[in-house]
Amino acid sequence: MSLFATERPKSGFSFENCARNGVLEKTGFTAPTAVKTGTTIAGLVFEDGIVLGADTRATEGSVVADKNCSKIHFLAPNMYCCGAGTAADNDMVTQKISGELELLRLNTGRMPRVCAANRILKQMLFRYQGHIGAYLVLGGVDTTGPHLYSIHAHGSSDKLPYVTMGSGSLAAMSVFESRYKPNMKREEAMQTVRDAIAGGVFNDLGSGTNIDLCIITKDKVDYLRPYDEANIKGQRQGSYRYARGTTGVLNTTVKKIDYDVTSAAIKQLEVMETD
Amino acid sequence: MHEKVSRDEYYLSQPKGAHWYPYEDHGGTILAIAGEDFSLVGSDTRLSEGFSIHSRDHPHTYRLSEKTVMGSVGFHGDVLTLKKLLDSRLKIYEHEHNKAMTTSAIAAMLSTMMYGRRFFPFYTNTILAGMDENGKGCVYSFDPIGSYERELFRAGGSASSMLQPLLDNQIGFKNQGDVPHTPLTLEKALALIKDVFISAAERDIYTGDGVCINIITADGVRQERFPLRRD
Numbered sequence: 001m002s003l004f005a006t007e008r009p010k011s012g013f014s015f016e017n018c019a020r021n022g023v024l025e026k027t028g029f030t031a032p033t034a035v036k037t038g039t040t041i042a043g044l045v046f047e048d049g050i051v052l053g054a055d056t057r058a059t060e061g062s063v064v065a066d067k068n069c070s071k072i073h074f075l076a077p078n079m080y081c082c083g084a085g086t087a088a089d090n091d092m093v094t095q096k097i098s099g100e101l102e103l104l105r106l107n108t109g110r111m112p113r114v115c116a117a118n119r120i121l122k123q124m125l126f127r128y129q130g131h132i133g134a135y136l137v138l139g140g141v142d143t144t145g146p147h148l149y150s151i152h153a154h155g156s157s158d159k160l161p162y163v164t165m166g167s168g169s170l171a172a173m174s175v176f177e178s179r180y181k182p183n184m185k186r187e188e189a190m191q192t193v194r195d196a197i198a199g200g201v202f203n204d205l206g207s208g209t210n211i212d213l214c215i216i217t218k219d220k221v222d223y224l225r226p227y228d229e230a231n232i233k234g235q236r237q238g239s240y241r242y243a244r245g246t247t248g249v250l251n252t253t254v255k256k257i258d259y260d261v262t263s264a265a266i267k268q269l270e271v272m273e274t275d
Numbered sequence: 276m277h278e279k280v281s282r283d284e285y286y287l288s289q290p291k292g293a294h295w296y297p298y299e300d301h302g303g304t305i306l307a308i309a310g311e312d313f314s315l316v317g318s319d320t321r322l323s324e325g326f327s328i329h330s331r332d333h334p335h336t337y338r339l340s341e342k343t344v345m346g347s348v349g350f351h352g353d354v355l356t357l358k359k360l361l362d363s364r365l366k367i368y369e370h371e372h373n374k375a376m377t378t379s380a381i382a383a384m385l386s387t388m389m390y391g392r393r394f395f396p397f398y399t400n401t402i403l404a405g406m407d408e409n410g411k412g413c414v415y416s417f418d419p420i421g422s423y424e425r426e427l428f429r430a431g432g433s434a435s436s437m438l439q440p441l442l443d444n445q446i447g448f449k450n451q452g453d454v455p456h457t458p459l460t461l462e463k464a465l466a467l468i469k470d471v472f473i474s475a476a477e478r479d480i481y482t483g484d485g486v487c488i489n490i491i492t493a494d495g496v497r498q499e500r501f502p503l504r505r506d
Contacts (some may be wrong), residue, residue, distance in 0.1 A: 057506070205327070243454075246452050248452035
């Protein structure tokens with residue numbers, strides 16, 4: 001790592017720590033686990049466009065790291081992408097491709113197509129042979145109509161009318177397989193996706209808390225976060241506040257700091273409440 | 276991905292293959308508190324395996340006698356077997372000695388039963404709670420091979436590392452300077468157990484669905500249940 005703050009860091013991945021990490025692992029040091037999103041994500045094509053859904057739990061092993069994280073990522077005004085797998089990989093990949101799509105829009109003078117986002121994403125993920133753990137549900141509406149893809153970390157993608165990904169994908173897919181019909185109306189499509197994600201939220205331990213929806217049509221995008229607050233924290237009976245002075249003071253030292261007064265002014269300040 | 280190894284390393288290494296492993300972790304959290312004239316042992320009611328749920332209503336506490344309740348989590352097969360063996364040993368004792376086993380006697384016996392399986396352990400985290408001979412509440416906590424100790428409070432299971440520090444602070448008054456050590460009442464202990472499980476269910480994926488609290492007093496054992504988040 002460069003010590004000079006003014007030097008621009010090299011772009012792309014840095015493999016500086018790989019040799020050292022390999023040696024550490026051989027000596028028995030267990031590396032920290034990346035935050036995975038556990039996750040239930042789903043998407044379906046309906047009459048007017050696409051409905052994408054996601055839960056909001058991020059896990060670090062068996063501990064919930066984030067109770068309300070956002071898994072529906074912006075790619076373009078007409079395209080959104082749900083991500084399962086490694087949290088950081090999803091954030092970074094979708095931001096990178098979002099930038100590339102904007103450049104594509106500027107260079108071609110057209111709104112980017114969903115198939116373009118699919119191609120760019122899968123070609124990048126294949127290049128990294130699955131080491132970038134991004135499992136995506138990509139949906140959007142372009143001039144050729146609504147399109148939905150599921151993309152795996154190793155670089156394969158499937159173009160389908162309804163898809164699910166993540167640890168809760170089986171629970172969500174069971175809802176889709178029993179209730180999907182082509183050309184559903186908006187309300188029915190939203191309810192079906194909500195129920196599919198709810199299947200994952202309640203029956204998969206890696207998914208939980210709220211259900212977010214994103215409805216993409218030709219004219220507008222409705223990003224509903226949260227769409228359904230399915231799990232609220234229970235009401236606690238006791239109060240766990242500490243009285244002032246609970247933390248004992250061991251000793252107090254007062255030091256005089258010599259300073260010069262350069263100027264004096266009177267300012268009205270907002271007093272900060274700490275209670 | 277396959278790492279590069281030399282020919283000798285490959286041929287002299289252990290055979291690789293699928294291996295049967297005798298244990299499985301079925302999750303769950305237990306908590307026991309001993310008071311002046313009562314004892315509480317609570318558990319969540321979720322039984323899970325991997326990322327799936329087996330049951331939303333399967334408490335991890337088991338009544339052994341009028342005065343003793345056992346909480347046990349870990350490998351459910353061993354939890355049930357341990358309960359079965361304890362039940363039969365308790366019955367034999369009652370027939371031979373014409374009285375019920377005291378909690379401290381059950382604890383000592385459980386320790387020897389568990390150490391007997393030192394080289395193929397009961398994969399369980401158990402806590403015994405009950406009334407001792409003097410009518411005071413008591414809690415005994417065990418490790419998988421029978422090491423045990425009498426304590427005032429103990430949390431066990433998947434969320435134990437989240438609950439134990441909170442109990443140390445609220446019941447043991449640790450890190451609280453000169454706060455007066457007010458004795459714990461049954462109502463306050465009950466409220467504490469409920470609140471503590473609500474917090475555990477927020478951050479531990481294996482804890483949730485419901486709480487089942489066993490309240491042991493001189494009058495016997497009674498149960499209280501309340502719901503937790505189901506995600």
